[in-house]
Amino acid sequence: MGAIKKFRMSQIETLAIDGWLPPRESEEPRIAAMLESGKVLLLPNLRFELRSDERRFLDPRWSDRKSKNISYDPASKTIKGAFGNDADLEDLRRLLERFHLRATGLITQLFPAYAAHLRIAAASFRPMPVAGRASSWRKDDSRLHIDAFPSRPNRGERILRVFANVNPNDVPRVWRVGEPFPDLAQRFLKKLPRQWPGSAALLSALKITKSRRSAYDHLMLHLHDAMKFDLDYQKTAPQETVPFAAGSCWICFSDQTSHAVMSGQYLFEQTLHLPVAGMYNADSSPLRVLEKLRKRRLA
Numbered sequence: 001m002g003a004i005k006k007f008r009m010s011q012i013e014t015l016a017i018d019g020w021l022p023p024r025e026s027e028e029p030r031i032a033a034m035l036e037s038g039k040v041l042l043l044p045n046l047r048f049e050l051r052s053d054e055r056r057f058l059d060p061r062w063s064d065r066k067s068k069n070i071s072y073d074p075a076s077k078t079i080k081g082a083f084g085n086d087a088d089l090e091d092l093r094r095l096l097e098r099f100h101l102r103a104t105g106l107i108t109q110l111f112p113a114y115a116a117h118l119r120i121a122a123a124s125f126r127p128m129p130v131a132g133r134a135s136s137w138r139k140d141d142s143r144l145h146i147d148a149f150p151s152r153p154n155r156g157e158r159i160l161r162v163f164a165n166v167n168p169n170d171v172p173r174v175w176r177v178g179e180p181f182p183d184l185a186q187r188f189l190k191k192l193p194r195q196w197p198g199s200a201a202l203l204s205a206l207k208i209t210k211s212r213r214s215a216y217d218h219l220m221l222h223l224h225d226a227m228k229f230d231l232d233y234q235k236t237a238p239q240e241t242v243p244f245a246a247g248s249c250w251i252c253f254s255d256q257t258s259h260a261v262m263s264g265q266y267l268f269e270q271t272l273h274l275p276v277a278g279m280y281n282a283d284s285s286p287l288r289v290l291e292k293l294r295k296r297r298l299a
């Protein structure tokens with residue numbers, strides 16, 4: 001057709017870091033700017049090592065089958081979602097605890113400005129193969145989406161995640177990564193339903209939400225749904241397929257980076273929450289991007 005093909009920048013940025021406590025970087029502002037603009041930071045040389053006696057946990061049989069993931073709560077230092085005898089469960093708990101410590105240490109080392117602001121949430125171990133089919137389109141994480149959770153309003157607080165593929169057979173975890181947040185916000189914002197007056201109070205009173213759903217939470221939830229529901233968008237949206245190799249780690253703000261998981265097995269993940277005020281550049285946050293488009297405060 002002769003038209004000049006538009007060059008799209010990859011949403012993946014590779015860092016050479018190969019240890020969990022990398023020396024403090026002169027590169028901090030540059031790396032922070034990449035992360036906060038919604039890029040996925042890929043650390044191909046950073047491996048979360050399992051000791052030989054821990055490799056037995058690379059098996060779906062440790063799941064209690066009621067929950068998809070085995071999770072570690074840093075407040076109580078306990079695990080949930082696992083099935084096994086006390087000694088095995090204690091070893092598994094320690095494994096999750098070690099990942100939790102490494103992942104949180106990595107973030108505070110790379111982004112020292114976050115340290116004072118972070119609210120460190122759960123870590124998870126995902127021993128099941130990425131399923132072929134989800135129970136509903138809304139729960140189908142093989143569709144491009146941004147993370148937003150119906151029962152947990154966050155009023156703009158960020159969702160930062162560290163992932164480690166620990167597959168022992170060199171099976172990559174394959175994601176699709178979509179377009180930058182401002183692009184998808186602009187694309188969908190006009191189509192999102194309005195929040196009815198009184199609905200936030202009602203959802204909270206009915207205990208459907210754990211706290212009041214802000215206008216921000218309402219928009220993010222509907223953005224998540226609108227992306228997943230639109231099969232044409234799923235096919236035609238700007239996107240790249242990214243095979244995260246076994247033995248690699250990656251970091252992103254999953255409330256901002258459009259992502260979908262296509263295949264893989266055996267993943268560790270740590271979630272950290274960061275108030276917008278703790279960012280290097282709050283203007284790049286989904287909250288500020290949406291507020292700018294809506295021309296009003298949303299949280």
Ligand code: SIN
Nearest residue numbers: 141173259260261267
């Ligand atoms: C997701 O956050 O959508 C899933 C990520 C994964 O399990 O790889």
Ligand code: FE
Nearest residue numbers: 141146147254
């Ligand atoms: Fe997700």
